[in-house]
Amino acid sequence: MTRTFRIAALAALAVASVAAAQDAPPSPEEQAVRARQSHMSLYAFNLGKLGAMAQGNVEYDGAAATTAAQNLSHMTQLDQVGYWLPGTSNAEFDDSEALPAIWENMDDFSAKHEALEQAVTNLQAGAGTDLATLQASLGEVGKACGACHQDYREADE
Amino acid sequence: MRTALASLGALALLGAGAAWWVTAPDPISAAELSGISGDATRGEILFAAAGCASCHVAPDTPAADAPVLSGGQRFVTQFGTFVAPNISPSPQGVGNWTDADLINAVMRGVSPEGQHYYPAFPWNAYNKADVQDIADLVAYLRTLPPSAAESLPHEIPFPFNIRRSVGGWKLLFEDRDFVVQGDLTPEQTRGRYLVEALGHCGECHTPRNALGGLRRASWLAGAPDPAGDGHNPNITPAGLKWTEAQIVAMLQSGFTPEFDVVGGEMAEVVANTSQLSDEDRRAMAAYLKIVTPVDSPAPKPGTGDSSAEEAG
Structure with missing residues (x-):
């Protein structure tokens, strides 16, 4: 009896600790990584609307283009202070691609973000004008994204 | 006994001599280059296709209309650190070189003094290029702004610092034939030329063996990034599932299908x-x-080398 009880108690304990592990809130560092990745997904979602028009996969729609560009503009204005916590590079998080170089060159990293803000401001101004203006200004946004990814994101598959 | 030793010595000498001879540089002859003169206008786009500026501009240079090829970028590899030299048209660069010197540097990996270049310089791709194209590229290179920066030495430890050993490397791994063979359409043939020769895509996207030779059986199947920042993707049809239009869009804009x-x-x-x-x-x-x-070579565990990573 005692033995059965012990086993049952151990099993209960094991279940409880698994449950506890599942319920443990993610660390601030992990939350920061997830928030950054979500931010990037939202960029991609809105860039996709514009890119589909720029690449001729869907018909150009000035109003829809302006809306997507505005979304991007709002996103570049969000405060990102909580995103770039120390200890959240790809050295600490296997599924992050943020290189430690970000924290070693924070001024340059910020300058590259300012370049993105400027490119998105121009995109917002030109997205509704015509297809050619959209294509040109979206190309500049792509370059701003690429300039940062070039130095600060891990190569991946 | 004495005779045996003497013949052994003679044999060793002969072997060393043969090794010295087979590792000697093999430049394109003056006869092959006679009558070829470069067209700088045509060379501009070839210069872009060959990606020269990517490695030879100074570190952290923003993209400019006329790149200054002053060198100085460092390339960390398992063999040591290579430093890109000044190849601008100046006395410190290649201003005093002949066209033949430059063409042989690019297509044979041989310096004007007859020294081998390390394969960090992708002459093992450019050796598949047309001589006329490289002559045009050289003519364009001579129109770029000069830089007085001195080229810095590579930081390569023994035994890789013995330049002659690169001759042995060439013997083993230099290959002037295209990887993809068979009946190709004119478009595929042009693409092969741009990818295999000028674009030297295989240098980063093809895995290497322990001596740094490209594993041509796994051509473009992906490879660890030499600088240790992740993995360069498999771009064979087994890895890259994009449509041709999506590949074209990425090469034009940098945007992936996602x-x-x-x-x-x-x-x-x-x-x-x-x-x-x-x-x-x-x-x-x-x-x-x-x-x-x-299929991609399996990534090493613990390298953060996963195929399903998100940006961030």
Whole structure:
């Protein structure tokens, strides 16, 4: 009896600790990584609307283009202070691609973000004008994204 | 006994002599180059297709109209650190070199003094180029701004610092034939030329053996990034599932089909491929579709080398 009880108690304990592990809130560092990745997904979602028009996969729609560009503009204005916590590079998080170089060159990293803000401001101004203006200004946004990814994101598959 | 020793010595000498002879540089002869003169206007786009500026501009140089090829970028590898030299048209660069010197540097990996260049310089891709194209590229290079910066020495430890050993490397791994063979359409042939020769895509996307030779059986099947920042993707049809139009769009804009934007060295590649004609980008895409599909070599555990990573 005692033995059965012990086993049952151990099993209960094991279940409880698994449950506890599942319920443990993610660390601030992990939350920061997830928030950054979500931010990037939202960029991609809105860039996709514009890119589909720029690449001729869907018909150009000035109003829809302006809306997507505005979304991007709002996103570049969000405060990102909580995103770039120390200890959240790809050295600490296997599924992050943020290189430690970000924290070693924070001024340059910020300058590259300012370049993105400027490119998105121009995109917002030109997205509704015509297809050619959209294509040109979206190309500049792509370059701003690429300039940062070039130095600060891990190569991946 | 004495005779035996003497013949052994003679044999060793003979062996060393043979080794010395087979590792000697093998430049393109003056006869082959006679009558060829470069066209700088034509050379501009070839210069972009060959990606020269990506490695030879000074570190952290923003993209400019006329690149200054002053060198200084450092390339960390398992063999040591290579430093890109000044190849601008100045006395410190290549201003005093003849066209033949430059063509042999690019296509044979041989310096004007007859020294081997390390294969960090992708002459093992450029050796498949047309001599006329490289002559045009050289003519364009001479129109670029000069830089007085001194080239810095490579930081390569023994035994890789013995330049003559590169002759042995060439014997083993230099290959002037295209990897993809068979009946190709004119578009696929053009794409093969741009990808295998000028674009030297295989240098980063093909895995290497322990001595740094390309494993041509796994052509373009992906490889660890030499600088240790992740993994360069498999771009054979087994790894790259994009349509030709999507490949063309990425080479033009940097946007992937998911509207991510490529980074790392690929961002510099896009700075070059965006200058090409749509026709050339379509040719590259058409070629990538006929490369033998090869599954990626398994990534090493613990390298953060996963295929399902998110940006962030």
